[in-house]
Structure formats: structure tokens, C-alpha cells
Amino acid sequence: xxxxxxxxxxxxxxxxxxxxxxxxxxxxxxxxxxxxxxxxxxxxxxxxxxxxxxxxxxxxxxxxxxxxxxxxxxxxxxxxxxxxxxxxxxxxxxxxxxxxxxxxxxxxxxxxxxxxxxxxxxxxxxxxxxxxxxxxxxxxxxxxxxxxxxxxxxxxxxxxxxxxxxxxxxxxxxxxxxxxxxxxxxxxxxxxxxxxxxxxxxxxxxxxxxxxxxxxxxxxxxxxxxxxxxxxxxxxxxxxxxxxxxxxxxx
Amino acid sequence: xxxxxxxxxxxxxxxxxxxxxxxxxxxxxxxxxxxxxxxxxxxxxxxxxxxxxxxxxxxxxxxxxxxxxxxxxxxxxxxxxxxxxxxxxxxxxxxxxxxxxxxxxxxxxxxxxxxxxxxxxxxxxxxxxxxxxxxxxxxxxxxxxxxxxxxxxxxxxxxxxxxxxxxxxxxxxxxxxxxxxxxxxxxxxxxxxxxxxxxxxxxxxxxxxxxxxxxxxxxxxxxxxxxx
Numbered sequence: 001x002x003x004x005x006x007x008x009x010x011x012x013x014x015x016x017x018x019x020x021x022x023x024x025x026x027x028x029x030x031x032x033x034x035x036x037x038x039x040x041x042x043x044x045x046x047x048x049x050x051x052x053x054x055x056x057x058x059x060x061x062x063x064x065x066x067x068x069x070x071x072x073x074x075x076x077x078x079x080x081x082x083x084x085x086x087x088x089x090x091x092x093x094x095x096x097x098x099x100x101x102x103x104x105x106x107x108x109x110x111x112x113x114x115x116x117x118x119x120x121x122x123x124x125x126x127x128x129x130x131x132x133x134x135x136x137x138x139x140x141x142x143x144x145x146x147x148x149x150x151x152x153x154x155x156x157x158x159x160x161x162x163x164x165x166x167x168x169x170x171x172x173x174x175x176x177x178x179x180x181x182x183x184x185x186x187x188x189x190x191x192x193x194x195x196x197x198x199x200x201x202x203x204x205x206x207x208x209x210x211x212x213x214x215x216x217x218x219x220x221x222x223x224x225x226x227x228x229x230x231x232x233x234x235x236x237x238x239x240x241x242x243x244x245x246x247x248x249x250x251x
Numbered sequence: 252x253x254x255x256x257x258x259x260x261x262x263x264x265x266x267x268x269x270x271x272x273x274x275x276x277x278x279x280x281x282x283x284x285x286x287x288x289x290x291x292x293x294x295x296x297x298x299x300x301x302x303x304x305x306x307x308x309x310x311x312x313x314x315x316x317x318x319x320x321x322x323x324x325x326x327x328x329x330x331x332x333x334x335x336x337x338x339x340x341x342x343x344x345x346x347x348x349x350x351x352x353x354x355x356x357x358x359x360x361x362x363x364x365x366x367x368x369x370x371x372x373x374x375x376x377x378x379x380x381x382x383x384x385x386x387x388x389x390x391x392x393x394x395x396x397x398x399x400x401x402x403x404x405x406x407x408x409x410x411x412x413x414x415x416x417x418x419x420x421x422x423x424x425x426x427x428x429x430x431x432x433x434x435x436x437x438x439x440x441x442x443x444x445x446x447x448x449x450x451x452x453x454x455x456x457x458x459x460x461x462x463x464x465x466x467x468x469x470x471x472x473x474x475x476x477x478x479x
Binding site: 051054056073074075076078079080082084086088090099100101102103104151 | 373375376378379381382383384385386389393394397398400
């Protein structure tokens, strides 16, 4: 059963007085314990899709449901992680993690327990009192992941979490994300990196160039040459070719 | 009959420094400086109390800024000293008129710096805050205010400078104490060495106040290493 589902999402923005469609009739779903990688060329609306899924912006058309309920910004079962770790520089690591659950109405003891657990989960208890400028890029992203996981979400939305990381930090963060999925969290990960998608994802969703439409939404299992097929799909997407919702040619 | 010419310009700093020493020793300058400081601090407090919330609102809600921009620019460009007659008519002669003028003069750097700080907030911080369930007041308290501290401190330093400049003419509004009054008094008594001493005193107190704000900012930075 899907944890998070979107049906017919469309979104456009007014830029210089002109209506620019960014997403068009995008449908997708993610189940518990599955990692869905969202790929597409620049400007395909991947980050917009993530904001719609998080309830941060209303779609022009369509709807998003989380556990069968319409999504709302700040839903406790959902956590979001950005390309930039987005740590607040005036807060320590511990306080940054606590910020993720600050508005959930938890007791002090429960907050403390969740923060400690999340920091232990990403292996950063020893730097709990450090400040963001004292962290490496990889550590900062792990703090951001701890902040997301402290919410004990059922769905984790990741917006290009690896783009600013070195290979070792990517590997470490990737392992943590797979571990989170192993614990039953549904993950939607926006990326433009085919390798990352293949290594981490169970399913891929490829969006076409603007306006983003679903070119492909398939499980990765059973693909004979996933790298090649995904690259071909991305080339088609960049060319703006809209094939179909489920394109068997890529298997 | 010809009046003797006053000893001006002074030929050496000696008499002024001597007068400064005596004025400090006899408690005259500290008394007037204390009165002026109290007025400046109250005026600055009022300016901060009005400027910070208004700056937060203008920075956070661009539509509000667009609507109010012409009025604010119009009021801002009026010299604070132009308000002198209105201040006297509305508030009478005394502390209240002086404090009003200081507040009117010093509110702008605080307001504009705060608004600019909020406008340039990292957009992702706002997305993050909304994604964890923060409301607009939460965002203002937990994100905007801590994030604009550096701009606010810069605005406070500018405001302090302006307040100190406005103080002297404002204290010529019929008050009987304060550095501005004392300056006028020394001129009327033709006591130029005391006048120079008062000017030196005004400069020194301004310098100390600026150092105080900078020390406060340094303290704030040290209290959270992340701000460094």
C-alpha cells in the first residue's frame, strides 16, 4: 500500500507576468520501505514536485495524500531534506536537530530522547555541541538527516542530498538513507545522478524537460542495463519527448 | 567702548584639557553626560521597539513594503530637526520632546537594516521552517530575528551615531541639563575652553557608546560560535 501518493499534479508560476507551466499532470506513489528516485533535466520541476509533495505549495490541479489523508505543510509523518543542509548557524548541532521537532508539541523529555536517538543513528553524538561552521559538508548533511529522522517520519523527501558531497560522504549518507528505508520509511529522492539512483533506489520516476511530465515510472529491478536505459530516458526527457506513463522499452 | 575679543581660536589645547579635567573632577560633565545618555538610551529603546517589529513585517511581507514604501521614504527624508517645533507643540519643552526627536532620527537605520536582513534570509530556511510545522510568528521568532542580528547590530551602531548627533541640537530645546544645553551655556558664558571641553566630552561619550555596542555584538558572537 502506498504511503504517499500524488494524482494529476500540475503547477505553474507567473514569471514576468507570464504563466509558465512547470509540472503537468504528474502522478506517482511511494510505498513503505521503498526508495523512489526522481530524475529529470534541469528545470523539469523536480524540486517543485517535492514542495508539492511536502504540502509547502498548493498544486494548481491534482492532490497529494499521505497515509490516505490530504497533505498539509508540517505533517508530522513527513520530513524534508534539502540540497543545502539548511542548518541554522546560530544553533548547535543538538539544537538544530531539535528544531525539526520543535513545533510538534512534544514534552521536553521526549524531545531530548528523540534528538539523542537521531544523533546516535547518524553517528554524530560526539559533535552534538558543535556549531554548523565546524562541520564538514558530509557531517552537516548527516545532521540534516538526523533533524529529519527525529520527526520519526513515515516518508522522507530528499532534494538532491548528495550534490555537494565528496564520494566518501555520499557513500556514508547513501548507506544511512538505505538503512532508513530498511526501517520502513518511504523515501522520495530528487537527483540528477544516474549512479545514485541506481545504487539507492527501488524505483525511478523520470520527468521530461519543462513542463515536467512523467516520462517513466518503473521499478528498477529486472533492468538489464539500468545505466544505459536511464541515460537514454534522460536524453529523451531533455529533448522533451513524452513517451508514456510506463515505457516497456526501457526494461 | 570695545569688548575684549574672546580668546579664539585657542592657541593650544592646554586650557581645554585643563577645563575638561576640572569639569570631570567637579562632576559637571559626568552629570550632563548622564542626563544625555539617559535620553539617548530611552530614544534608542523606543526606536528599536518600533523599528524592529516594523522592519520584520516589511521584510517578511513584500506587499506591505510595496504599499508603505512611498510614505516611509517621504517621512525618512525629512530632517529629524524639522520635527522640533511639532515636538515642542505636541510634547512641551523638556525631556519628552528631546527623546521624541532622538527616536524619530534613529528609527530608520534600525527599521531599514532589519527589513533588509529579513528580505535576504536564506529561502531554504523558510521552507525548512514551514516543513517542520512553524507558523509565521514562529518563523519570525525562531528564524528571522536570530538571522537578522548582524544587520540589527549594524543598524543600532548607525542609529546611535545619528542619535548622538541629533542630541545636541535637540537639547537646545529649552532643557536645563544635558551636553547640548551645557554646550549652549558655555557659549553664552564665553567660556571657550569649557566649550571645547564639552565638545571633547561629547566625542568621548559617543566613542564609548559605540565601543559598548561593539562589545555587546562581540559578546553575542561569542555566546554562539556558529555566528562567528
